[in-house]
Amino acid sequence: xxxxxxxxxxxxxxxxxxxxxxxxxxxxxxxxxxxxxxxxxxxxxxxxxxxxxxxxxxxxxxxxxxxxxxxxxxxxxxxxxxxxxxxxxxxxxxxxxxxxxxxxxxxxxxxxxxxxxxxxxxxxxxxxxxxxxxxxxxxxxxxxxxxxxxxxxxxxxxxxxxxxxxxxxxxxxxxxxxxxxxxxxxxxxxxxxxxxxxxxxxxxxxxxxxxxxxxxxxxxxxxxxxxxxxxxxxxxxxxxxxxxxxxxxxxxxxxxxxxxxxxxxxxxxxxxxxxxxxxxxxxxxxxxxxxxxxxxxxxxxxxxxxxxxxxxxxxxxxxxxxxxxxxxxxxxxxxxxxxxxxxxxxxxxxxxxxxxxxxxxxxxxxxxxxxxxxxxxxxxxxxxxxxxxxxxxxxxxxxxxxxxxxxxxxxxxxxxxxxxxxxxxxxxxxxxxxxxxxxxxxxxxxxxxxxxxxxxxxxxxxxxxxxxxxxxxxxxxxxxxxxxxxxxxxxxxxxxxxxxxxxxxxxxxxxxxxx
Amino acid sequence: xxxxxxxxxxxxxxxxxxxxxxxxxxxxxxxxxxxxxxxxxxxxxxxxxxxxxxxxxxxxxxxxxxxxxxxxxxxxxxxxxxxxxxxxxxxxxxxxxxxxxxxxxxxxxxxxxxxxxxxxxxxxxxxxxxxxxxxxxxxxxxxxxxxxxxxxxxxxxxxxxxxxxxxxxxxxxxxxxxxxxxxxxxxxxxxxxxxxxxxxxxxxxxxxxxxxxxxxxxxxxxxxxxxxxxxxxxxxxxxxxxxxxxxxxxxxxxxxxxxxxxxxxxxxxxxxxxxxxxxxxxxxxxxxxxxxxxxxxxxxxxxxxxxxxxxxxxxxxxxxxxxxxxxxxxxxxxxxxxxxxxxxxxxxxxxxxxxxxxxxxxxxxxxxxxxxxxxxxxxxxxxxxxxxxxxxxxxxxxxxxxxxxxxxxxxxxxxx
Numbered sequence: 028x029x030x031x032x033x034x035x036x037x038x039x040x041x042x043x044x045x046x047x048x049x050x051x052x053x054x055x056x057x058x059x060x061x062x063x064x065x066x067x068x069x070x071x072x073x074x075x076x077x078x079x080x081x082x083x084x085x086x087x088x089x090x091x092x093x094x095x096x097x098x099x100x101x102x103x104x105x106x107x108x109x110x111x112x113x114x115x116x117x118x119x120x121x122x123x124x125x126x127x128x129x130x131x132x133x134x135x136x137x138x139x140x141x142x143x144x145x146x147x148x149x150x151x152x153x154x155x156x157x158x159x160x161x162x163x164x165x166x167x168x169x170x171x172x173x174x175x176x177x178x179x180x181x182x183x184x185x186x187x188x189x190x191x192x193x194x195x196x197x198x199x200x201x202x203x204x205x206x207x208x209x210x211x212x213x214x215x216x217x218x219x220x221x222x223x224x225x226x227x228x229x230x231x232x233x234x235x236x237x238x239x240x241x242x243x244x245x246x247x248x249x250x251x252x253x254x255x256x257x258x259x260x261x262x263x264x265x266x267x268x269x270x271x272x273x274x275x276x277x278x279x280x281x282x283x284x285x286x287x288x289x290x291x292x293x294x295x296x297x298x299x300x301x302x303x304x305x306x307x308x309x310x311x312x313x314x315x316x317x318x319x320x321x322x323x324x325x326x327x328x329x330x331x332x333x334x335x336x337x338x339x340x341x342x343x344x345x346x347x348x349x350x351x352x353x354x355x356x357x358x359x360x361x362x363x364x365x366x367x368x369x370x371x372x373x374x375x376x377x378x379x380x381x382x383x384x385x386x387x388x389x390x391x392x393x394x395x396x397x398x399x400x401x402x403x404x405x406x407x408x409x410x411x412x413x414x415x416x417x418x419x420x421x422x423x424x425x426x427x428x429x430x431x432x433x434x435x436x437x438x439x440x441x442x443x444x445x446x447x448x449x450x451x452x453x454x455x456x457x458x459x460x461x462x463x464x465x466x467x468x469x470x471x472x473x474x475x476x477x478x479x480x481x482x483x484x485x486x487x488x489x490x491x492x493x494x495x496x497x498x499x500x501x502x503x504x505x506x507x508x509x510x511x512x513x514x515x516x517x518x519x520x521x522x523x524x525x526x527x528x529x530x531x532x533x534x535x536x537x538x539x540x541x542x
Numbered sequence: 543x544x545x546x547x548x549x550x551x552x553x554x555x556x557x558x559x560x561x562x563x564x565x566x567x568x569x570x571x572x573x574x575x576x577x578x579x580x581x582x583x584x585x586x587x588x589x590x591x592x593x594x595x596x597x598x599x600x601x602x603x604x605x606x607x608x609x610x611x612x613x614x615x616x617x618x619x620x621x622x623x624x625x626x627x628x629x630x631x632x633x634x635x636x637x638x639x640x641x642x643x644x645x646x647x648x649x650x651x652x653x654x655x656x657x658x659x660x661x662x663x664x665x666x667x668x669x670x671x672x673x674x675x676x677x678x679x680x681x682x683x684x685x686x687x688x689x690x691x692x693x694x695x696x697x698x699x700x701x702x703x704x705x706x707x708x709x710x711x712x713x714x715x716x717x718x719x720x721x722x723x724x725x726x727x728x729x730x731x732x733x734x735x736x737x738x739x740x741x742x743x744x745x746x747x748x749x750x751x752x753x754x755x756x757x758x759x760x761x762x763x764x765x766x767x768x769x770x771x772x773x774x775x776x777x778x779x780x781x782x783x784x785x786x787x788x789x790x791x792x793x794x795x796x797x798x799x800x801x802x803x804x805x806x807x808x809x810x811x812x813x814x815x816x817x818x819x820x821x822x823x824x825x826x827x828x829x830x831x832x833x834x835x836x837x838x839x840x841x842x843x844x845x846x847x848x849x850x851x852x853x854x855x856x857x858x859x860x861x862x863x864x865x866x867x868x869x870x871x872x873x874x875x876x877x878x879x880x881x882x883x884x885x886x887x888x889x890x891x892x893x894x895x896x897x898x899x900x901x902x903x904x905x906x907x908x909x910x911x912x913x914x915x916x917x918x919x920x921x922x923x924x925x926x927x928x929x930x931x932x933x934x935x936x937x938x939x940x941x942x943x944x945x946x947x948x949x950x951x952x953x954x955x956x957x958x
Binding site: 232233234235236237238253424492495499500531533535536540 | 916917918921922928929935936937939940941946948949
């Protein structure tokens with residue numbers, strides 16, 4: 028470096044592209060001249076704020092902030108970067124370039140972390156992703172914030188946790204430093220309470236909804252619940268959540284990585300193997316749902332991966348937002364976005380809607396004040412293309428006092444445990460059939476409707492019933508596709524190799540009907 | 543009138559023939575009273591409804607003294623009319639005639655059923671203005687309580703080949719499904735309808751305009767015999783009455799009365815078939831009409847019917863869909879009458895899993911005939927497994943017997 032005209036140092040860090048981390052080469056060059064401090068590489072204002080923190084942290088840690096033209100380049104320069112994770116690598120780079128570190132090993136450095144004005148190193152979102160990516164390079168020194176050691180341990184990769192910038196420099200200079208232990212806060216976020224699964228027995232007074240939920244879980248069938256306010260739609264979805272089999276380790280890692288790209292993780296996240304449950308409010312925008320590529324906005328679609336995407340008040344969504352869901356549900360070629368089992372790690376779509384504007388159309392006693400036309404118009408607000416993707420329809424009604432007594436068992440009952448076992452067995456049964464037919468493992472709900480149902484093994488009598496039923500009840504070809512998929516799951520739940528007429532008849536109960 | 547002008551009751555003479563003969567004679571006697579303008583149908587009905595005479599048999603079987611005393615106490619008619627009535631009822635020549643006709647009938651296997659009898663055809667019993675006495679040969683049980691659904695297939699006596707083809711197809715398809723074909727044994731469409739039904743080993747019902755001892759048209763004598771073998775031939779006319787033109791419309795009201803729905807295959811602009819259609823409409827039955835080209839003279843009446851609101855008949859499925867509802871109402875009624883309800887309810891309370899599919903269907907119909915019910919409500923009231931109930935409900939929905947509105951099951955009212 029001495030041969031050069033100026034001073035130079037380089038190290039590795041990462042930045043987030045959506046939910047994935049990419050490597051970034053961080054270079055620091057110090058040239059003689061008027062003292063300036065520039066940050067280049069398509070950095071947004073959150074990155075440029077680093078300059079002030081780094082300047083202060085270096086001084087407060089007892090180092091010298093070099094004078095001269097300091098340019099920090101984070102490449103590749105054509106990708107947008109944001110966040111505060113560059114603080115620590117910038118500071119290390121500047122101190123190396125200015126010769127304040129006597130580095131012993133020639134190994135590459137990989138680092139991320141935010142600095143306080145006094146030089147303390149703080150954790151940043153995305154650590155899990157950065158470390159996940161860094162595993163691609165062997166022989167690398169990872170210098171990370173102490174709390175991020177939890178992520179390193181989870182990924183089983185070596186890293187050095189540092190509490191302060193000073194400690195980082197001491198380590199790089201070959202001096203001994205303390206072995207830090209980490210402890211994440213085990214406090215679950217408030218929002219999580221609403222996504223705790225409920226027991227199946229709560230649906231005892233509503234057998235139709237109960238069955239629809241079991242079918243939905245067993246075959247990953249998109250589901251629409253129609254019912255008045257207070258009829259238990261959200262409760263039903265929480266029951267459904269409790270029927271989904273626990274995550275495996277790979278899925279868990281993926282979910283943690285997605286979560287970590289927007290927030291810090293806590294111990295609860297690591298212990299909790301529950302699938303995500305994302306309630307999307309009807310005021311959401313397209314960007315809220317799909318995320319934006321340019322900034323660090325992660326959409327609900329991704330946050331719901333491996334779990335449930337719940338669209339409450341589906342009729343209230345703007346058509347554009349609903350439309351934006353179409354494609355992800357459609358992308359079934361190879362990469363299915365709507366399959367909980369597939370490699371892509373899709374989501375299960377569950378919608379809920381009132382039957383009409385006042386919400387009482389299904390309730391007995393003529394409480395509904397909407398005219399027939401209004402009811403129809405309300406139902407029509409849910410766009411057709413999205414309804415085309417929904418396999419199961421069920422209605423919910425407020426349950427009466429005597430049924431409530433039944434439902435009250437829900438608090439102590441454990442119906443869901445048995446059913447969750449059954450759902451898992453059904454998943455395996457479907458996977459085995461796929462394997463038998465040389466197909467990639469998919470659940471029935473994501474079997475493309477435009478592909479023939481070759482290996483569904485629909486018995487001739489069942490097919491006859493299906494054709495006759497569709498003819499008589501005015502069900503379209505696509506509707507018949509849904510019908511066969513649901514019937515296949517009904518058969519799978521019984522571990523039946525063939526779909527029988529009785530399964531078709533059951534599935535017919537859950538078709539879409541005009542109110 | 544003086545007592546001496548009456549001979550001893552003829553009933554004593556008729557004691558020589560069997561008791562069935564007596565019953566038949568009393569029925570024939572009522573028929574003769576109907577034709578005698580001293581009495582006539584209106585007065586008979588009035589006497590019955592005013593409880594002066596309590597059953598049709600009494601006209602023949604009561605002693606002259608009883609008849610006279612009952613009529614003497616009666617004030618529902620002017621005295622002159624009452625006198626003429628009594629004279630007629632006690633007329634010995636009328637009684638001799640009745641015995642003569644009854645004897646001839648028995649030879650030919652003709653029987654009679656009175657409106658007040660329990661085996662009087664159920665569908666006619668529910669209608670006004672139906673015959674007090676019906677003569678028949680064949681199996682009366684086809685028309686009794688647990689009767690099969692019936693379709694009246696009617697049309698012109700000079701059909702085109704199109705009409706013949708349609709009549710044959712519709713009749714065969716319906717009889718193959720166990721539906722009875724009702725027609726008038728006339729030439730043309732009627733003949734084809736009866737024949738097609740017989741070929742399917744179905745039950746066919748012929749309603750004739752004249753007495754059953756004289757088959758009109760004569761070339762249908764063979765067909766007549768075949769029908770009496772497996773089905774039934776009926777007439778309101780006592781034997782000996784020829785089939786004359788003016789009886790045809792009266793016959794048509796019985797024909798439509800015996801049918802659950804009426805299908806008009808081919809009818810010209812002034813065809814008598816249109817009478818049958820209007821009787822059917824007046825009796826609250828659905829009329830189906832087969833469409834044809836507007837230049838076809840032979841189907842003018844059909845097009846007229848369609849304009850007036852008849853149902854279009856494109857295939858036998860149209861009729862089957864409508865019949866499904868008819869049959870189910872009948873089944874519910876039967877269930878109530880037979881008091882099977884209690885047995886099924888008991889079974890439901892004790893071991894619902896033992897219910898047969900038919901019983902389950904009847905329970906569902908019973909539930910939703912009271913008020914529309916959701917799946918959950920039905921499952922609560924009929925606590926069989928959800929899957930079993932779902933299966934039955936879906937089948938019933940496919941068959942068009944029930945339908946869903948506002949996510950609640952209701953009975954179908956197709957065609958009304």
